[in-house]
Amino acid sequence: EAQVTQNPRYLITVTGKKLTVTCSQNMNHEYMSWYRQDPGLGLRQIYYSMNVEVTDKGDVPEGYKVSRKEKRNFPLILESPSPNQTSLYFCASKGTTNTGELFFGEGSRLTVL
Amino acid sequence: EDQVTQSPEALRLQEGESSSLNCSYTVSGLRGLFWYRQDPGKGPEFLFTLYSAGEEKEKERLKATLTKKESFLHITAPKPEDSATYLCAVRVSGGYQKVTFGTGTKLQVIP
Numbered sequence: 001e002a003q004v005t006q007n008p009r010y011l012i013t014v015t016g017k018k019l020t021v022t023c024s025q026n027m028n029h030e031y032m033s034w035y036r037q038d039p040g041l042g043l044r045q046i047y048y049s050m051n052v053e054v055t056d057k058g059d060v061p062e063g064y065k066v067s068r069k070e071k072r073n074f075p076l077i078l079e080s081p082s083p084n085q086t087s088l089y090f091c092a093s094k095g096t097t098n099t100g101e102l103f104f105g106e107g108s109r110l111t112v113l
Numbered sequence: 114e115d116q117v118t119q120s121p122e123a124l125r126l127q128e129g130e131s132s133s134l135n136c137s138y139t140v141s142g143l144r145g146l147f148w149y150r151q152d153p154g155k156g157p158e159f160l161f162t163l164y165s166a167g168e169e170k171e172k173e174r175l176k177a178t179l180t181k182k183e184s185f186l187h188i189t190a191p192k193p194e195d196s197a198t199y200l201c202a203v204r205v206s207g208g209y210q211k212v213t214f215g216t217g218t219k220l221q222v223i224p
Contacts, residue, residue, distance in 0.1 A: 004156075035214075041216065042117075042200070042214045043202075043214040044214075048211075058211070059211075090156050099159070100147065101162070102149075102157070102212065103159075104157050106155060106156050107154070107155070107156055
């Protein structure tokens with residue numbers, strides 16, 4: 001089954017404790033992206049990657065890092081989480097179809113205390 | 114700055130009561146307008162892509178249309194299972210990888 005898998009799905013952590021949210025896709029997509037979703041603000045892009053070793057900033061990259069060492073994986077790293085990073089995070093991937101369809105993971109709900 | 118505005122924020126319909134959701138956009142060079150459906154606790158699920166004014170796409174009870182300034186998602190004779198948040202997004206020229214989302218319309222269909 002074609003899917004984007006994120007882990008963990010739920011996480012409560014404390015300010016300053018480094019954490020990584022993993023994302024893996026099994027569709028051989030070159031493009032992957034991270035979004036955060038906050039009430040009243042919609043989905044906002046954090047980082048994206050067009051291919052292995054190629055990453056770029058989205059609209060809200062501050063406080064986040066990413067890496068793309070393998071095509072299927074695109075982890076999101078919070079080096080020193082702060083309460084304003086409490087949010088619902090989505091990873092997405094996209095193939096080369098004409099629709100430009102994004103395939104989303106199930107989401108990771110992060111709470112930073 | 115590219116902007117996507119969806120209205121209404123929330124909509125409550127009786128089963129069978131047709132209506133439309135609106136997505137207005139202000140962008141420099143539209144390269145695609147997307148509609149997604151999002152169920153609670155889930156990631157968005159793709160519905161349609163529209164590329165040019167006058168284009169229409171249909172899927173079951175849903176029909177999406179596009180003009181130069183806005184898109185409509187028409188829901189004909191909705192059922193309770195159509196209850197979800199509907200998201201609109203745009204991709205602009207020069208920003209192939211940037212997709213800007215609206216804040217969504219939360220639709221509730223009551224039996």
